[in-house]
Amino acid sequence: MSLLFIAPNRDTEVWKKALLEKDSNLDIEIWPKVENKERVTFAVCWNHPKNVLGNYPNLQAVSSLGAGVNHLLTDVALPEKVRLSRVVTPSLKNQLAEYLLNSVLNYRNHIPRYVDQKREGYWAPHAAIPKNECTIGIMGLGEMGTASAQLLTLNGYNVVGWSKSKKEIAGITCYSKSERDDFLAQTNILICLLPLTEKTEGILDLELFKKLKKPAYIINAGRGEHLIEEDLIYGIDTNALEGACLDVFEEEPLPSNHLFWNRPKIMITPHIAAITDPVEGAEVILENYKRSLSGMALINEVIREEGY
Numbered sequence: 001m002s003l004l005f006i007a008p009n010r011d012t013e014v015w016k017k018a019l020l021e022k023d024s025n026l027d028i029e030i031w032p033k034v035e036n037k038e039r040v041t042f043a044v045c046w047n048h049p050k051n052v053l054g055n056y057p058n059l060q061a062v063s064s065l066g067a068g069v070n071h072l073l074t075d076v077a078l079p080e081k082v083r084l085s086r087v088v089t090p091s092l093k094n095q096l097a098e099y100l101l102n103s104v105l106n107y108r109n110h111i112p113r114y115v116d117q118k119r120e121g122y123w124a125p126h127a128a129i130p131k132n133e134c135t136i137g138i139m140g141l142g143e144m145g146t147a148s149a150q151l152l153t154l155n156g157y158n159v160v161g162w163s164k165s166k167k168e169i170a171g172i173t174c175y176s177k178s179e180r181d182d183f184l185a186q187t188n189i190l191i192c193l194l195p196l197t198e199k200t201e202g203i204l205d206l207e208l209f210k211k212l213k214k215p216a217y218i219i220n221a222g223r224g225e226h227l228i229e230e231d232l233i234y235g236i237d238t239n240a241l242e243g244a245c246l247d248v249f250e251e252e253p254l255p256s257n258h259l260f261w262n263r264p265k266i267m268i269t270p271h272i273a274a275i276t277d278p279v280e281g282a283e284v285i286l287e288n289y290k291r292s293l294s295g296m297a298l299i300n301e302v303i304r305e306e307g308y
């Protein structure tokens, strides 16, 4: 039996070391040099090329290297019977929560504007946007959304949240799926932390932007396909939105000729809001590898029918 690791844009040697430190007997195959496909029962994938997972006759389960699993659920080469899981670790949640707090502070304090002004040698102070004009609304109150809501609340923000099933989280006003418009009407800074599914694709559109409380700002750390890109440009140009901070994009890397690059009100980061730490991640992956061999439920197993 062996574990296959496919993550072309990650440091595979660091991951191999972290996995072997947890279990020195582990048999690991690193894609693309796979010696024995028949022995592979478990795979770990991130940014894997399409169609590489089709010819593993004994593959039982696949883990994402991160929290999102849309890249696995949309892979037609993966047989339906293969179980899917994801990696959620304490530091992944902390990194994401801190990224969001930082994005909120950048927006409130006009930091992107000051970066532009420095380039131009131009001194001009701008009044910070008061905290009480910054109710933060989080779409998706799962692992990432809950941790982020808690950090933002601890920092004195009024936080509201929206999820499919209604949650009870201390200090946070929670709305269920059918209460979306009430949630949006409370929200100045909208954070998307939804998984990408058929139901959530394109959810960040002009109609939604118009329902937000003014001044309104968008932070997308979910997936690029949540956002209708032209609606964001139109929303900013027509003052429905003050601007946006985006970590994820329909096409990654964002093409060099993309309109977003030249938009001063759109902050861009290259999908770095949270990155799984190999030492923490290796523990979850190994546990799920063992569980898959004995037919046990996996940690953070994906419910295929729900799409996340």
Ligand code: NDP
Binding pocket: 066, 067, 068, 069, 088, 092, 096, 139, 140, 141, 142, 143, 144, 145, 162, 163, 164, 165, 166, 177, 193, 194, 195, 196, 197, 199, 200, 221, 222, 223, 247, 248, 271, 272, 273, 274, 275, 308
């Ligand atoms: P979870 O599965 O733990 O939580 C998902 C949340 O979304 C749940 O609260 C769920 O509701 C809610 N939800 C799902 N579908 C709908 C819907 N149709 N309407 C309303 N609410 C819905 O996921 P995580 O919190 O772990 O991760 C969320 C996403 O964040 C990932 O899929 C990934 O795309 C992104 N991410 C991005 C990172 C980055 O670096 N940019 C890092 C980590 C994650 P319910 O609770 O009722 O099921």
Ligand code: OXD
Binding pocket: 065, 066, 067, 068, 069, 274, 275, 276
């Ligand atoms: C994740 C991500 O899903 O980093 O973990 O996007």
